[in-house]
Amino acid sequence: MGGLEKKKYERGSATNYITRNKARKKLQLSLADFRRLCILKGIYPHEPKHKKKVNKGSTAARTFYLLKDIKFLLHEPIVNKFREYKVFVRKLRKAYGKSEWNTVERLKDNKPNYKLDHIVKERYPTFIDALRDLDDALSMCFLFSTFPRTGKCHVQTIQLCRRLSVEFLHYVIAARALRKVFLSIKGIYYQAEVLGQPIVWITPYAFSHDHPTDVDYRVMATFTEFYTTLLGFVNFRLYQSLNLHYPPKLEGQAHTEAKASEDTYALDSESSMEKLAALGASLARMVVPLEEEAEVDEFPADGETTAQEEDRRKELEAQEKHKKLFEGLKFFLNREVPREALAFVIRYYVQPQWVFDCVNARLLLPVADYFPGVQLPPHLSPFVSEKEGDYIPPEKLKLLALQRGEHPGNVDESEEEDEEEDDDGDGDGDEGGENEEEEEEDAEAGSEKEEEARLAALEEQRTEAKKPRVMEGTVKLEDKQRLAQEEENEAKRLAIMMMKKREKYLYNKIMFGKRRKIREANKLAEKRKAHDEAVRSQKKAKKARPV
Numbered sequence: 001m002g003g004l005e006k007k008k009y010e011r012g013s014a015t016n017y018i019t020r021n022k023a024r025k026k027l028q029l030s031l032a033d034f035r036r037l038c039i040l041k042g043i044y045p046h047e048p049k050h051k052k053k054v055n056k057g058s059t060a061a062r063t064f065y066l067l068k069d070i071k072f073l074l075h076e077p078i079v080n081k082f083r084e085y086k087v088f089v090r091k092l093r094k095a096y097g098k099s100e101w102n103t104v105e106r107l108k109d110n111k112p113n114y115k116l117d118h119i120v121k122e123r124y125p126t127f128i129d130a131l132r133d134l135d136d137a138l139s140m141c142f143l144f145s146t147f148p149r150t151g152k153c154h155v156q157t158i159q160l161c162r163r164l165s166v167e168f169l170h171y172v173i174a175a176r177a178l179r180k181v182f183l184s185i186k187g188i189y190y191q192a193e194v195l196g197q198p199i200v201w202i203t204p205y206a207f208s209h210d211h212p213t214d215v216d217y218r219v220m221a222t223f224t225e226f227y228t229t230l231l232g233f234v235n236f237r238l239y240q241s242l243n244l245h246y247p248p249k250l251e252g253q254a255h256t257e258a259k260a261s262e263d264t265y266a267l268d269s270e271s272s273m274e275k276l277a278a279l280g281a282s283l284a285r286m287v288v289p290l291e292e293e294a295e296v297d298e299f300p301a302d303g304e305t306t307a308q309e310e311d312r313r314k315e316l317e318a319q320e321k322h323k324k325l326f327e328g329l330k331f332f333l334n335r336e337v338p339r340e341a342l343a344f345v346i347r348y349y350v351q352p353q354w355v356f357d358c359v360n361a362r363l364l365l366p367v368a369d370y371f372p373g374v375q376l377p378p379h380l381s382p383f384v385s386e387k388e389g390d391y392i393p394p395e396k397l398k399l400l401a402l403q404r405g406e407h408p409g410n411v412d413e414s415e416e417e418d419e420e421e422d423d424d425g426d427g428d429g430d431e432g433g434e435n436e437e438e439e440e441e442d443a444e445a446g447s448e449k450e451e452e453a454r455l456a457a458l459e460e461q462r463t464e465a466k467k468p469r470v471m472e473g474t475v476k477l478e479d480k481q482r483l484a485q486e487e488e489n490e491a492k493r494l495a496i497m498m499m500k501k502r503e504k505y506l507y508n509k510i511m512f513g514k515r516r517k518i519r520e521a522n523k524l525a526e527k528r529k530a531h532d533e534a535v536r537s538q539k540k541a542k543k544a545r546p547v
Helices: 020-027 031-041 067-073 078-097 101-109 117-123 127-132 134-145 155-175 217-241 251-256 270-277 306-323 339-345 353-361 394-403 409-427 429-434 436-463 480-497 501-544
Strands: 017-019 064-066 178-183 188-194 197-203
Touching (some): 017 067, 020 064, 020 067, 031 067, 031 078, 031 117, 031 217, 064 067, 078 101, 117 217, 127 134, 127 217, 134 197, 134 217, 155 188, 155 339
Antiparallel strands (some): 017 064, 178 188
16 A cells, blocks of 8 residues: 655655745845844854755745754744835935925834844843953944944934943943953953853954955944943943942042933933043942841852862952952043053053053063063963963063962072083183193093003903802882882873774874974974074173164
């Protein structure tokens, strides 16, 4: 008995995907609106595992979406707003064509708007989820806040991004949450710890720039539209957690303003916005009844040993100390220094790099290497963690010694002593040349005496008859460490012999990667050695040069 004939492409992966054109027709949207809706809702195209099967035998290049995602978009209320906006544009164009200015004003007053609050709640059910996805939002808002006011993007968007970014900087300052800073070619990387979540973002340098022509600013503006809504929610929640006014209110303003202007916030005018963006004044806190903070008892976690508990306690103490790194210090900034970055991160005349290096090192570094006119030490990235076999620069070793509380000056002193010895050796070259002949004569006389003694010993050995005699033995001490190492090597060799073919292949790949890493580290060490020798030779040349 034969069953029903199974038709091709009517089950399985072929029915789980839909092409972009079909999805667009299903939603009755234009390509620009469809792309905008997908960005706002977080829907992205997918690459099927069996593309030919999904494409019904065709090999043409197509963009595929999951069918369940498109069905999810069918119930989105923003789709109706997109259609209303199309009708609004059509009516507005018609009114302009007929010069009906009253109708134009009426249509502009009733322009359809939509909110993205429900989408933010859908995509981030908890506040921690929003914090984990805050990196891109911060980077995009800081980028848009530096844009010039041209026709590429709306002025309101630029102002909104600037306001939200300044608010977030004020929160990081108030919470003392900054952990790492790195000055790169692209911009300044920051890392802050917010409610236990590490957040990394990049801010561009404050240079004037032209808009590149190969960038689609409509797509970027759509992302920014969603990110500004998300960042507004996050800022409000973070300010509430620190008991701060939101929108932010300056501390002096909260005490001086009268009751009538009690609802006037710091961002209501351009002057107050400039004061807030200066990052110099503290924010006002809400008035709450003072309560004594109860000390919380600390209990070890499940499976946590005493050593682990001690390490955790030391880490917490180091974090508390890091929060008050620049407390009580005053900085005088020169006018060519990027003020906002230093005002965000921070009576000595030092280079600005000292501030960022101190944040990364979690301690106040010696200022002797950062005086004006002195060659600055390398700016090490805090986002790089060296593993076993990696090359560690000498500056990083000195920094680790400082963090351990050791004095790293021994390395510098030994290098200086070596240089002095080299100089002394060069200076005594003439005297050494005069005594060369005497040294050669002494060496020849010593070699003749050694030869005579050796011949005499051989003659004595021939004449004497060899008699059996008992020699006193010596006790050989076993090196336990060497024996343990030999046993470990033997066990490792046997384990490699017992491996399966696939396991041995993976092991060889791992060892190849380790050897390659060691070769790269050795190459970097040789480059550093050559660089140090070149610098040393330049110093010698400067010393030898007549004034």
